[in-house]
């Protein structure tokens with residue numbers, strides 16, 4: 001079976017102390033959960049409960065404004081406090097501290113399954129929105145808004161389930177695919193119906209996980225929707241939208257198929273759609289890869305959303321030495337964790353603790369003109385030149401900079417540890433350096 005890869009640049013990397021991908025470990029239920037009333041969009045979430053009130057497991061406790069997702073309690077309990085918080089982009093919002101008490105209505109119980117066949121796309125989209133499903137693999141955009149935008153664009157297309165593990169820190173989503181394969185596939189079929197204009201499911205799977213892709217295809221055969229398996233490369237950033245679309249267009253040409261436009265979503269989002277539509281259950285747990293050289297026993301954990309990261313590390317045996325850098329996401333694009341009271345969120349697929357400070361924390365060196373950044377840039381940019389132009393002149397966006405999609409490859413390979421992608425992306429956001 002042909003493996004489709006993007007044409008230039010990118011990198012393969014191996015990192016130490018990534019959790020094994022065999023199975024997940026269920027984390028202890030948190031006595032205290034931290035539930036922020038906002039994500040990274042800067043939109044508003046309006047709290048529906050006050051301090052002292054009781055909440056049920058899965059209860060709606062925050063109603064979302066545009067660009068945000070509804071917020072639910074993930075454990076039964078009482079709202080202990082409301083505290084000032086900052087969302088992942090630094091926007092101020094409140095967070096509710098919920099102290100666990102009372103009975104779980106869902107955990108350990110057989111839940112009633114609802115039939116979704118016969119529902120129209122608008123009903124499905126409304127349920128996905130009501131239960132707070134977001135793009136769980138990073139962006140956190142409400143999934144219902146993404147689906148609606150795809151449908152409104154008018155042309156027919158394909159749902160692409162992105163199971164591209166081009167980064168070892170995606171171990172949690174790999175384990176989720178294995179442990180919840182039927183839910184991921186049925187979630188994809190539901191999403192096709194919700195999207196209205198999607199006519200096919202394409203499972204884009206890293207070629208090293210061919211067995212997983214074939215198992216997905218076999219499961220999809222139970223449903224009356226055309227499905228395809230595309231084996232893709234595992235060189236980073238294969239999962240980026242641009243690089244994925246390149247290989248899907250190549251596949252389309254080779255196979256003589258018409259795939260139309262692409263609605264690209266990840267497996268954790270598909271499982272969340274399944275839970276919402278089939279069981280009227282919001283995302284309560286997240287599979288999280290917990291690891292890094294500072295962690296005693298790295299593992300993939302299934303943790304309640306709202307559980308504090310410090311507790312997750314403690315359940316992995318704690319630290320072998322004080323970490324110099326803790327972040328969530330991936331080492332290339334991760335966001336620093338400044339406080340171990342930060343909670344697991346819907347988008348927390350990995351959290352890691354390093355024994356060394358990240359390169360951006362070191363004093364910068366001078367460019368030695370090695371050209372490595374040019375070699376790895378998948379877009380064909382000259383990151384060295386862009387960096388020098390941006391830092392030398394205090395205005396404007398240099399030609400070509402807008403093409404940068406912030407993959408971080410250039411910065412990762414720079415021997416002088418220059419913050420190349422950070423400066424280029426910052427320039428696009430209007431930040432000035434000179």
Ligand code: SF4
Nearest residue numbers: 377404407408410421
């Ligand atoms: S961050 Fe931008 S400039 Fe750097 S390698 Fe990626 S696309 Fe190229």
Ligand code: SF4
Nearest residue numbers: 367368370371373414
């Ligand atoms: S990788 Fe770093 S040192 Fe090498 S050319 Fe690019 S900016 Fe200069």
